[in-house]
Amino acid sequence: MDFPFDVNALFPERITVLDNSLSAGRKAHGRPDPLLQISTVIDELGKASSKAQQLPAPITSAAKLQANRHHLYLLKDGEQNGGRGVIVGFLKVGYKKLFLLDQRGAHLETEPLCVLDFYVTETLQRHGYGLQLFDFMLKHKRVEPEQMAYDRPSPKFLSFLEKHYDLKSSVPQVNNFVVFSGFFQSRSVVQLRKVPPKKPEGEIKPYSLMEREVVRQEQRALPWPFIHPAGPPHSPRLLPSSPQSRSLSVGSSPSRAPLRPAAAPGTPSSQLSDSCRAKRTSHQGLVARSNLYSRPINSRELRQLLAEEQNPLKLPDHILKARLCSFRHLPPQRKITYRNRPP
Numbered sequence: 001m002d003f004p005f006d007v008n009a010l011f012p013e014r015i016t017v018l019d020n021s022l023s024a025g026r027k028a029h030g031r032p033d034p035l036l037q038i039s040t041v042i043d044e045l046g047k048a049s050s051k052a053q054q055l056p057a058p059i060t061s062a063a064k065l066q067a068n069r070h071h072l073y074l075l076k077d078g079e080q081n082g083g084r085g086v087i088v089g090f091l092k093v094g095y096k097k098l099f100l101l102d103q104r105g106a107h108l109e110t111e112p113l114c115v116l117d118f119y120v121t122e123t124l125q126r127h128g129y130g131l132q133l134f135d136f137m138l139k140h141k142r143v144e145p146e147q148m149a150y151d152r153p154s155p156k157f158l159s160f161l162e163k164h165y166d167l168k169s170s171v172p173q174v175n176n177f178v179v180f181s182g183f184f185q186s187r188s189v190v191q192l193r194k195v196p197p198k199k200p201e202g203e204i205k206p207y208s209l210m211e212r213e214v215v216r217q218e219q220r221a222l223p224w225p226f227i228h229p230a231g232p233p234h235s236p237r238l239l240p241s242s243p244q245s246r247s248l249s250v251g252s253s254p255s256r257a258p259l260r261p262a263a264a265p266g267t268p269s270s271q272l273s274d275s276c277r278a279k280r281t282s283h284q285g286l287v288a289r290s291n292l293y294s295r296p297i298n299s300r301e302l303r304q305l306l307a308e309e310q311n312p313l314k315l316p317d318h319i320l321k322a323r324l325c326s327f328r329h330l331p332p333q334r335k336i337t338y339r340n341r342p343p
């Protein structure tokens, strides 16, 4: 990527490390860094990178770099463009607080160094420039590739990591970050801290845990309401906190689509995250519908509810109510008492 100014004068080193000061280090003839030109370079690279990754907007810009404690490594080829130099690419890293799941599904709070953006000019890709940038950064930060987290890595980047650093077995996460199996063995990532256990009334579990649970439950036991909890018969509200509602949320219904297998190594965790979001929404809808009843719903009703949850054209609640009533041919008023009036 060339610019209408002398890249060599702006960036004397082959690889320049920029931080939030946007200073390229050595000041030319005692003058301050030409901030405007450095900003132009960063902004143009950010745009090119987002285009290459088909992102809706750049995730790298001069303004963003100034506002964060990230490091941006900028690689030039000083001999091109009539000796004025061209920019070959960049790599941006920074520390992030992340909640990650280890191989056993334990939830950990971590603060690893993350690769946030990485780009080599199209015409210069697959010439080893990416490796030069990455190796430089590893030495500068004194970190190993498996100790790092990768923010939604592209297929090219995943291929790069596998080829150069033999990183291929990723540990599925519920966020967009990818970590590899060595991550949790590494002592230096042990800003690792176990997240204190959630209260029983806590949130829905991460998807990967839910999947494990449902497999176990499907193998072992019938879901609620086939097994009734030891609770009063007229207190059947499915609270999101109850273990029953959790088993509902993980798809124990026979009518639910087959479970996806655990994310394959290298699969971008964004897909997992999307699926997780969908399942949570479904769970919440299901619980909301179940809450319409002042008694435990039976197995047929449960199946019907699950089927409705899967149906993109969800039925209005009053039709759903009528359908559920028709199961036992009882008039609606004897059958169901609403806790909440239907909309």
Ligand SMILES: CC(=O)SCCNC(=O)CCNC(=O)[C@H](O)C(C)(C)COP(=O)(O)OP(=O)(O)OC[C@H]1O[C@@H](n2cnc3c(N)ncnc32)[C@H](O)[C@@H]1OP(=O)(O)O
Residues within 6 Å of the ligand: 049, 052, 053, 115, 116, 117, 118, 119, 120, 121, 124, 125, 126, 127, 128, 129, 130, 131, 132, 150, 151, 152, 153, 154, 155, 156, 157, 159, 160, 161, 163
């Ligand atoms: C967290 C993130 O930043 S994700 C975003 C990553 N960035 C992008 O996807 C933007 C477009 N891609 C690029 O800019 C570059 O391809 C980079 C930065 C990923 C790699 O830089 P390069 O200079 O091409 O890497 P380098 O030459 O050192 O290594 C080449 C290896 O990278 C991978 N790679 C690079 N380009 C490609 C490609 N077009 N298709 C598939 N794999 C590729 C391959 O493993 C390749 O080895 P191979 O040629 O033997 O198959």
